[in-house]
Amino acid sequence: MIELHLAHGYLLHSFLSPHSNKREDEYGGPLENRMRFPMEVLKELAKMCANADVAFTIRISADEYLEDGLKFEEVLKICQEAVNAGAQAISLTAGSYDSVAYTIQPMFIEQGFLVPYSKKIKEILDVPVIVAGRLNDADLMERIIETEEADMLAIGRGLISDEELVVKMKHKDYDQIRYCVACNQGCIDNVFQGKGITCLVNARAGFEAERNITEAEEKKRVVVVGAGPAGLEAARVAKLSGHDVTVIEKSKDQRGKFDILAAPPEKDSFLLYKDYLSTQMAQLGVDIVEETISSAADLEKYRPDKVIIATGASQTVPPIVGVNMGHVVLAEDVLDGAQVGENVAIVGGGLVGTETAKFLAEAGKKVTIIEMADAIGKDVGPTFVGHMFEFLAEHNVAQKTNAKVLEIKEDRVLLENEEIVVDNVVIAAGYQANNELLEEMKKAFPDVSTVGDVNLPRRIIDATEEGFLTAVSI
Numbered sequence: 001m002i003e004l005h006l007a008h009g010y011l012l013h014s015f016l017s018p019h020s021n022k023r024e025d026e027y028g029g030p031l032e033n034r035m036r037f038p039m040e041v042l043k044e045l046a047k048m049c050a051n052a053d054v055a056f057t058i059r060i061s062a063d064e065y066l067e068d069g070l071k072f073e074e075v076l077k078i079c080q081e082a083v084n085a086g087a088q089a090i091s092l093t094a095g096s097y098d099s100v101a102y103t104i105q106p107m108f109i110e111q112g113f114l115v116p117y118s119k120k121i122k123e124i125l126d127v128p129v130i131v132a133g134r135l136n137d138a139d140l141m142e143r144i145i146e147t148e149e150a151d152m153l154a155i156g157r158g159l160i161s162d163e164e165l166v167v168k169m170k171h172k173d174y175d176q177i178r179y180c181v182a183c184n185q186g187c188i189d190n191v192f193q194g195k196g197i198t199c200l201v202n203a204r205a206g207f208e209a210e211r212n213i214t215e216a217e218e219k220k221r222v223v224v225v226g227a228g229p230a231g232l233e234a235a236r237v238a239k240l241s242g243h244d245v246t247v248i249e250k251s252k253d254q255r256g257k258f259d260i261l262a263a264p265p266e267k268d269s270f271l272l273y274k275d276y277l278s279t280q281m282a283q284l285g286v287d288i289v290e291e292t293i294s295s296a297a298d299l300e301k302y303r304p305d306k307v308i309i310a311t312g313a314s315q316t317v318p319p320i321v322g323v324n325m326g327h328v329v330l331a332e333d334v335l336d337g338a339q340v341g342e343n344v345a346i347v348g349g350g351l352v353g354t355e356t357a358k359f360l361a362e363a364g365k366k367v368t369i370i371e372m373a374d375a376i377g378k379d380v381g382p383t384f385v386g387h388m389f390e391f392l393a394e395h396n397v398a399q400k401t402n403a404k405v406l407e408i409k410e411d412r413v414l415l416e417n418e419e420i421v422v423d424n425v426v427i428a429a430g431y432q433a434n435n436e437l438l439e440e441m442k443k444a445f446p447d448v449s450t451v452g453d454v455n456l457p458r459r460i461i462d463a464t465e466e467g468f469l470t471a472v473s474i
């Protein structure tokens with residue numbers, strides 16, 4: 001099959017789009033002119049495919065999601081022309097370079113958002129229609145096909161996160177599916193940086209040849225301290241390798257950090273990973289024990305051959321005058337349900353600060369972000385950052401950049417040149433590793449490893465990878 005790419009801002013799409021095509025000759029202006037070059041290519045290709053008896057299809061953005069971009073009404077006409085010229089199927093996608101979030105959709109884009117378009121095309125044209133776009137729910141995927149809203153589905157990231165997605169669906173092993181969480185951290189964010197593809201939920205992605213889970217020659221008693229993503233991934237892989245695995249977690253809710261992570265608006269897709277790991281723990285028979293480990297002696301009763309420390313990281317509190325007052329709270333506590341008043345200043349405008357700002361702004365609070373650097377959101381991924389700024393602007397979140405907090409008072413925050421009236425101050429100023437027990441553990445047990453944020457506070461993708469790699473090497 002040959003598919004002609006008429007989407008995503010590539011050459012032919014850039015001719016079709018009034019957003020990018022500013023020509024004043026016969027290749028620019030009305031649709032008929034904008035279509036001229038793509039249709040010239042398409043007709044030649046259709047002829048060649050027909051002669052060679054090769055199926056010929058097109059891929060096109062259903063909508064460019066730009067004010068002056070290519071809209072569905074015109075796309076419908078292009079599809080009609082393409083079918084008349086020999087296209088045997090239409091594959092629908094969305095967006096272009098200036099609306100890349102619709103091309104590789106982060107979690108704030110609704111699942112199956114292109115299905116109404118495929119349905120419409122199917123009503124009008126008599127060729128198979130393929131649809132893409134955040135299809136990461138088995139129920140949704142099956143419904144689209146059963147209700148004939150599309151004939152086929154195009155899935156990319158869902159197969160990076162779980163290469164057995166289709167097989168698992170075929171066997172109805174739905175709770176075994178490791179769904180893509182639409183974070184873009186390992187896939188498109190890496191591509192934008194010229195790196196290879198990896199995956200937040202699948203440490204094997206991109207390393208399929210060298211990273212494999214095999215039966216361990218010597219079965220060991222493995223004790224994992226901490227049930228965040230790094231610890232649970234280590235436990236999953238160690239158990240699959242045949243070891244006897246116990247996970248010890250102090251929190252009553254075994255995977256509390258996941259809930260904090262999923263609390264801000266449009267971030268609940270992270271819970272798919274939590275659900276996957278929880279289900280795996282139950283199905284594989286990993287023991288999960290609730291206990292606070294305060295010393296190496298607390299672990300002795302488990303008689304571990306191997307200890308994996310996955311105790312994560314905690315928020316740091318910057319040394320600001322007044323930071324210990326009662327109305328100063330940590331961002332994680334706010335995301336976990338701590339109540340704040342109407343006027344809130346957030347100290348720190350990185351990922352955690354901006355996510356907390358979204359969370360509070362959505363709840364109707366008047367929020368000001370205070371950031372020492374010259375911009376907020378510097379660690380927010382490229383497919384998320386535009387939407388983040390839009391969200392903050394829509395919710396009137398104030399931003400003070402190049403701003404240093406001199407003092408926190410009961411009802412205000414003092415900056416170098418101004419004061420901000422507050423009911424509460426929220427701290428989002430970085431993390432430090434929870435590694436207090438590390439040296440003691442290393443002295444007490446012969447084989448101790450560390451995984452995730454306890455090594456260095458970073459992203460979940462790093463936690464997953466370290467959990468996997470540590471466990472396969474036991």
Ligand code: SF4
Pocket residue numbers: 157158160161179180181182183184185186187188198199200201202
């Ligand atoms: S890195 Fe994130 S978005 Fe990319 S495939 Fe994996 S889970 Fe999906």
